[in-house]
Amino acid sequence: MAYSPRAFLSRVGPAIERAEGEKHGMDGVVEGDQGLAALRKTARHDLARLNYPAANWVPERAGPDGTRVLDVLVVGAGMCGQTVGYGLLREGIGNIRVIERETHGREGPWNTTARMPILRSPKHLTGPDLGVPSLTFRAWYEAQHGADGWEKLYKIARLDWLNYLLWVREAVGLRVENGVGLLKVEPAGDLLRADLSNGETVHARKVVLANGRDGSGGFRWASFPSFDPESPIRRGRVFHTLEDIDFAKLAGKRIGVLGVLATAIDNACTALEAGAAEAVCFARRPHLPQVNKSKGVSFPGFQRGQGMLDDDWRWKIYTYMLAAGSPPPHESVLRGQKLPGFSFRFAEPWCDVIVDEDGVTVKTTKGTERFDVVLFGTGFDIDMGRVKEIAAFTANVKLWADVRSANEVKANAEAARYPYLGRGFELEEKVPGRTPGLDNIHLFNWGSILSQGALAGDIPGLHVGATRLVQALSQALFTADIERHVQNMHAVEDPELAPTNYFVPRDKRAGTL
Ligand SMILES: Cc1cc2nc3c(=O)[nH]c(=O)nc-3n(C[C@H](O)[C@H](O)[C@H](O)COP(=O)(O)OP(=O)(O)OC[C@H]3O[C@@H](n4cnc5c(N)ncnc54)[C@H](O)[C@@H]3O)c2cc1C
Known part of the structure; x- marks a missing residue:
C-alpha cells in the first residue's frame, strides 16, 4: 500500500479538485478559482525546488505476514497528523500511511463541533506550511482575495481554516485514507501490529497518535x-x-x-x-x-526550549498555565x-x-x-486509561504522577495525569521492560504539553513540534538500522572518476577503497 507522492502529485488535477469541492460544498477549493490553481502550481514548483519529496532512504523490511512493514503509521489527519505526514515526505520517509476515521472534510473540529465564526488565533500564524511561503494561510487567502483582501481580513473564518488545511494536503500530495480508523495497536516483536476499522491488520515500526485534542482522554x-x-x-x-x-x-x-x-x-x-x-x-x-498566558510564551525560544528543560521547570511552568486557565x-x-x-x-x-x-x-x-x-x-480530559487504541500498553504508560512527589500530585491532580514523554514525543514505560514497543508510539496531541509545551495542538507551536517529531522518527529509524546502513556504506559503489583517465575498477584498487 506504500505510494509514490510524485506519482500522486502528477495524477491529481483540477477534475479531482472540482469533484472534492462540490462533494463537500467547499467554496474555497473549486476549479474555477484561478487564484488557487495558480498558487498550487507555485507551491509545487517551490516544493520541487526543495527536492520534494525527498528520496526514500529507510531500508525495506518484511513483516511476519511477508508484506512490507510500514515505517510510520500516522493516526489522524487533522492539522497535526497531516503536517507530520508532509514532514515525513520531506524527510525521505515515504513508506507511511496516514489514516483518518472521519470522511474528507470532517477532520478535526472545524466543520463539526467548533461553533465559533472565527479562529481565536491571529491571521498571520504559520505552521501547516512547514516554512514554505506559498503554502501559508496568507498565500492561500491572497490567491483568492488579493493583497487588499488580506489587509482587510480581521481573523480567519473557521471553515476557511479547514479548506486551507485540505488545500495544503492536496498541494503537497499527501495521501490520506479517510474512513479508516485505528482500532487497536499491540506489540509484535520489535514491531507494532495495528488493527484498522477496514478489517486490515498492518505492521509498523512507528505509530504516531495525532488523534486530536481529545486523543489523550476524551470529553470531560x-x-x-x-x-x-x-x-x-x-x-x-x-x-x-x-x-x-x-x-x-x-x-x-x-x-x-x-x-x-x-x-x-x-x-x-x-x-x-x-x-x-x-x-x-x-x-x-x-x-x-x-489573561491568556499562552500568548506570552508563543515565541521560538519557549517553543524550542521548554521541552528541553528539566522536570522541575517543566512542571512549574505547566502547573501554573493549567491553573491560570485561558x-x-x-x-x-x-x-x-x-x-x-x-x-x-x-x-x-x-x-x-x-x-x-x-x-x-x-x-x-x-x-x-x-x-x-x-x-x-x-472541555477535554487527560486520562491515558481512556485511550482505547493503546489499551494493551496503558497500565504501563509513565505519567507525570510517577516523577513528582505525592504532595505535588495531590495539589495538581490534572497535571499529574499527563503522560511523561521522551524528547521525540514517545511514550515511556513506567516499569522498564514490561511493555516492549511502547516507545515506538509517539503521542502528538494535547497530552504532550507537560513534556513538550504546546507543540501539538495549537497552531503557534505546530511547526516546531512537527519538525521535532519528524527528526526524532528519522533518527530512531536510522539508528535501529545502523548495521544495514553501515553495510550499505561499505558496499556503495559510485564511479565518480569513470569519465577520467584515472579510474581504477574495484578489483584493481589498492586497499578497500
Ligand atoms: C472549538 C475549537 C477551536 C479551536 N480554535 C483554535 C484557534 O483559534 N487557534 C489555535 O491555535 N488552536 C485552536 N484550537 C486547538 C487546535 O488547533 C485544534 O484542536 C486542532 O484541531 C488540533 O489539531 P489536531 O490535529 O491535534 O486534532 P484534530 O484536528 O482534532 O484531528 C485529529 C483527527 O484524528 C482523528 N482520529 C481520532 N482517533 C482516530 C483513530 N482511532 N483512527 C483514525 N483517526 C482518528 C479524528 O477524527 C480527527 O480528525 C481549537 C480547538 C477547538 C476544539
Missing part, C-alpha cells in the same frame, strides 16, 4: 451524584459541547450551560441564534479569567453580550444534575434551576 464530564453520562435518559436533554448537536431542536428552549470558556459561550450563542429562548452560562469562579476570546463574549437571552452566573457552582423525561433540574449553591436542555462546556 463534571461528576454529579445523580448524573451518569452513559445513561440513555440524557439523550436529547444533556449534551457535551463537543458532541454533535442539532441546534434547530433547541428553538424556544431554556438552556443551562456549565462553563464560561470559549466552547461553552459559543455553544450558548449557537443555541440562541438557532432560536433558543435563554442560555445561562454558570461558573464556579467569580469572574472570567482575564479567557474566552473577546469576540465570543461580544457575540453573547449582543444576544437577548444570554447571561453569565458567576460564583454559582453546580451541585447536582437530575435528568427526567421533561427536562433537567440543576441544583446550584444558590438554588434550584429547571432547564429544557443542559450543555456541559467542560
